[in-house]
Structure formats: structure tokens, C-alpha cells
Amino acid sequence: xxDSSQPRDTPADELPNDARTERLGGAEPATPLPPPAQDTPLPPPAxxxxxPHSAYNDYAPRQDYPxxxxxxxxxxxxxxxxxxxxxxxxxxxxxxxxxxxxPVRERRRPSGCVLAAGGCLAVIAIFAVICAAAVGxxxxxxxGGETAQDTVTRSFAVTGTPNLVLDxxxxxxxxxxxxxxxxxxxxxxxxxxxxxxxxxxxxxxxTLDAQQSGDTITISEHEPPHGGWGNWYSRHIRLELxxxxxxxxxxxxxxxxxxxxxxxxxxxxxxxxxxxxMTGVTLQGTTTERLxxxxxxxxxxxxxxxxxxxxxxxxxxxxxxxxxxxAHVEASxxxxxxxxxxxxxxxxxxxxxxxxxxxxxxxxxxxxxxxxTAGNVTIEAE
Numbered sequence: 001x002x003d004s005s006q007p008r009d010t011p012a013d014e015l016p017n018d019a020r021t022e023r024l025g026g027a028e029p030a031t032p033l034p035p036p037a038q039d040t041p042l043p044p045p046a047x048x049x050x051x052p053h054s055a056y057n058d059y060a061p062r063q064d065y066p067x068x069x070x071x072x073x074x075x076x077x078x079x080x081x082x083x084x085x086x087x088x089x090x091x092x093x094x095x096x097x098x099x100x101x102x103p104v105r106e107r108r109r110p111s112g113c114v115l116a117a118g119g120c121l122a123v124i125a126i127f128a129v130i131c132a133a134a135v136g137x138x139x140x141x142x143x144g145g146e147t148a149q150d151t152v153t154r155s156f157a158v159t160g161t162p163n164l165v166l167d168x169x170x171x172x173x174x175x176x177x178x179x180x181x182x183x184x185x186x187x188x189x190x191x192x193x194x195x196x197x198x199x200x201x202x203x204x205x206x207t208l209d210a211q212q213s214g215d216t217i218t219i220s221e222h223e224p225p226h227g228g229w230g231n232w233y234s235r236h237i238r239l240e241l242x243x244x245x246x247x248x249x250x251x252x253x254x255x256x257x258x259x260x261x262x263x264x265x266x267x268x269x270x271x272x273x274x275x276x277x278m279t280g281v282t283l284q285g286t287t288t289e290r291l292x293x294x295x296x297x298x299x300x301x302x303x304x305x306x307x308x309x310x311x312x313x314x315x316x317x318x319x320x321x322x323x324x325x326x327a328h329v330e331a332s333x334x335x336x337x338x339x340x341x342x343x344x345x346x347x348x349x350x351x352x353x354x355x356x357x358x359x360x361x362x363x364x365x366x367x368x369x370x371x372x373t374a375g376n377v378t379i380e381a382e
Contacts, residue, residue, distance in 0.1 A: 145192045145233075148199035154185040154210040156217050161265065162243055165218040166251040171237040173253065177245035177262035183217050184242045185210055193233035202233050248285075283308055291315055299382070302327055302366050310370045316378070317370055323381045327366040331356045335374040342381025 156162075162183055166173065171187075187208040193199040206223040221239055237256075248265040251258060255273045264282040271291045281300035289296055291312045299320040302308060308327075310317055316336075321327075323342060331338045332355040340349040343360050350356075356377075370377050 145194050146196040146199050147190065147192045148196065148203040149188070149190040150203065152187040152189070152208045154208070154219075156183040156185075156210070156212045157181075158183060158215050158217075158244070160215045162247045163216040164241070164243060164247055164249045164251075165216060166239075166241075166249065166253075167219070168221045168239060168251070168253045168256060169223055170255040171221050171239045171253075172257050172259075173239045173241070173251070174259045175241045175243065175249065175261070175263065177247065177264070178242055179245065180242060181244070183244075185219055186240045187221060188238045188240070189235070190237075191233055191235045198233065202235065206235065206237060208239075301325070302368070304365050306366045308366075308368045310368075310372075312371070312375060313373045314375060315372075316375045317372060319368070319370075319379045320382045321360075321379065324361065325366075325381075326361050326364045327368045328359050328364040329356065329368045329370075329379060331368070331370040331377045331379065333372040333375060333377055336372055336376040338370075338377040340379045 164175070164183070185208070187206075189203050189206045191199045191203040191206075193202060207221070209218075209220040209222075211218045219239075219241070221237065223235065223237065243263070245262060246264050249260065249263065249267045249269070251269045251271075253269070253271050253274060257274050258269055258271065258276045260267060260276075260278045260281060262280045263278075264284060266285040266287050267278060267281060267283060268286075268288045269276050269290070271294055273293045274291075275294045276289065276291060276296050278298045278300060281298065282303055283298075283300065283306050284303045286307045286309070289298075289308075289310045289312075293314050294312075295315045296310060296312065296317045298308075298318070301322055302325050304326060306327075308319075329340065331340075334354060336354065338350070338354060338356040340346050340356060340358060340360075343349075345361055346358050349358075360379075360381075368379070370379075
């Protein structure tokens with residue numbers, strides 16, 4: 001059969017608009033789509049017990065910001081281990097602008113020397129406080145104690161030039177030359193303690209022993225060692241001697257001061273701790289002065305052909321002699337100065353190296369030898 005005689009379906013796109021609409025309208029209607037499903041709101045996140053609570057969790061949300069559906073906005077602070085940013089101020093050399101506070105300067109740690117100096121000052125301050133307290137306690141005890149005092153005397157007759165041999169432990173000794181004749185010795189003892197009985201007991205232990213053999217008189221003063229804080233007491237011992245103007249002296253003292261006035265002779269001393277002062281004396285023969293710790297001051301004359309030897313460890317030596325003194329001087333000080341003033345014949349009167357050798361006058365007959373370990377030597381004309 002001829003296919004051309006069969007009716008042929010015309011494609012829709014080739015139909016007229018009216019026919020196309022009629023054909024589409026006559027078709028079976030399409031199934032409508034279901035409505036979109038509503039989103040199920042997410043549950044709020046569970047609270048983390050390890051997270052730090054923040055006071056900022058309770059702030060109200062912004063008015064123009066709608067919260068998410070199903071849960072309110074929440075802030076639980078920074079995560080654990082988060083360090084807030086640090087501000088150490090502007091860089092070095094930055095000048096603050098007007099209206100801003102100046103930058104915070106970093107405090108420098110004191111150096112070791114400053115700390116050591118501060119520690120030393122603190123120790124000194126504590127020591128000073130302790131010493132002040134001790135002095136106050138001793139002063140209070142002294143004011144509130146009892147005193148025992150007496151004077152022991154001895155006298156000796158001499159025909160020639162007396163030779164005095166003195167041995168004192170801890171006393172202030174005064175020796176005067178006068179024309180009253182003989183040798184007179186007076187020992188004044190004074191002790192202060194908590195009770196009168198204790199003061200008298202300590203007083204009785206201070207002894208004076210005076211012996212004579214021809215023109216030699218030996219005087220010894222002794223006292224026991226101090227008993228310490230538990231046996232508190234204070235004592236003062238003064239030994240006074242009156243002798244003829246011409247007398248020789250050989251004194252040995254452990255502690256105290258020696259004052260010699262108006263004597264002519266050989267005046268030798270051996271002082272451990274104390275000062276020696278000689279005024280208006282004339283040194284004859286050989287005089288030796290040995291001092292361990294203390295000062296020596298001699299004002300007087302050096303007789304012709306007399307020899308003065310001074311040996312000191314720590315202290316100053318001062319000699320005041322007449323302008324006419326005839327002596328050769330050898331003076332030295334390991335740690336100190338040597339000065340000789342007042343003699344026109346002495347050209348080099350200042351030792352730059354601690355040693356000075358010179359003649360006070362031409363053709364000297366006597367000698368002065370001074371040796372010091374630490375101290376100054378002064379020899380001056382009067």
C-alpha cells in the first residue's frame with residue numbers, strides 16, 4: 001500500500017498556534033509537585049563543662065540582628081589555652097601624642113653591686129642598733145648600781161736618783177716630778193656594780209704591790225680579768241706617783257694611759273694599748289719607747305749625747321724639741337709620712353718615700369731613731 005495515502009501526523013511545532021494550543025489542552029494534566037518540606041530546627045549545642053564561664057554569655061543580642069531559628073546566640077569565651085593579646089607600649093624612642101598617657105617604662109632590676117651595697121648598709125644599721133642598745137643597757141646599769149671606792153698609799157725615802165720600775169695592768173698613770181722629797185704612791189680604786197657587796201668584792205681584788213731595794217722602787221698594780229655580762233661591773237684605776245725631778249723610769253703597761261711631767265732622766269716605756277705623753281721632760285742617757293697601739297707625744301729636751309729610740313706598730317709620733325737640739329735623725333714609716341720642721345739646716349724636711357735621714361744641727365752628739373709601721377712622724381722645733 002502506498003504510504004502516501006495514509007494520514008500523517010503533523011508535528012506539533014509545525015501546527016498553527018491555535019491548533020497547537022488545542023492539542024496541548026486536550027492532553028492529560030501533569031501531576032502537581034508536593035510543597036517543600038519545612039526545615040527541622042537544630043537542637044542547641046550542649047554546654048561544654050570544661051569551657052570557662054564568661055559573664056559575656058548573658059548580653060542581649062543586637063536589635064537589628066535576628067537570632068537563628070531554634071536557639072539564642074551564645075558566646076562561651078575564648079577557647080581553652082588562648083592567651084589575650086599583650087601590649088608592651090610603644091617602641092623605644094616613641095614620643096606620645098598630645099592627650100595620650102606616656103608609655104609605661106620597664107623597671108630595671110638593680111645590679112648585683114647595688115644589692116650588695118644595700119645589704120652591707122642593712123647589716124651596719126642592725127649592728128649600730130645593737131651597739132646603741134648595749135650602750136643604753138650598760139648606762140642604765142651604771143646609773144642604777146652601787147659604788148665602792150678607796151685610795152691606797154705608799155711612801156719611800158731615797159737618797160740618790162730613784163729608779164722607778166712600774167708594772168700596771170689597766171690603769172691611768174700620772175708621774176710628777178717635784179721637790180717634796182721621797183717617792184709617794186697613791187692608788188685610787190673605784191668599782192661600780194649592782195650591789196655594794198659585789199662592788200667591794202671586786203675592789204678588794206685590785207692590788208698594789210710596792211717594794212724598795214736601795215734607790216730602786218718596784219710598783220705593781222694588778223686586777224683580775226673582767227667577769228663578763230653575767231658578772232657585770234665597771235672599774236676605774238688611777239695610779240699617781242710623786243718623785244724627785246731627777247729620776248729614771250722603766251714602765252710596762254698592758255692598757256691605759258701614761259702621763260709624765262717634769263722629769264729628767266732615762267724615761268723608757270713599753271705600752272701595749274694606750275697613749276704616752278711626756279711634757280717638760282729632759283731625756284738623758286738612752287730612752288726607749290715601744291708602743292703597739294697608741295700615740296706618743298714628747299715635749300721637752302734631748303740632753304747632749306742622749307739617745308732616743310722609738311719603735312711603734314700603729315700610731316703617730318710627735319716630738320717637740322728646742323731649736324738647739326744636737327742630734328742626728330733617722331725616721332721612717334712604712335705606711336705614713338715623715339716631717340721635720342723648724343730647723344734651718346734641714347733642707348730635705350719631708351720624706352716622700354717614708355724615710356728621712358738628716359742632722360738637726362751641724363756636728364750632732366745625740367741620735368733620734370724613729371721606726372713606725374703605720375703612722376706619721378712629726379719632729380718640730382719649738
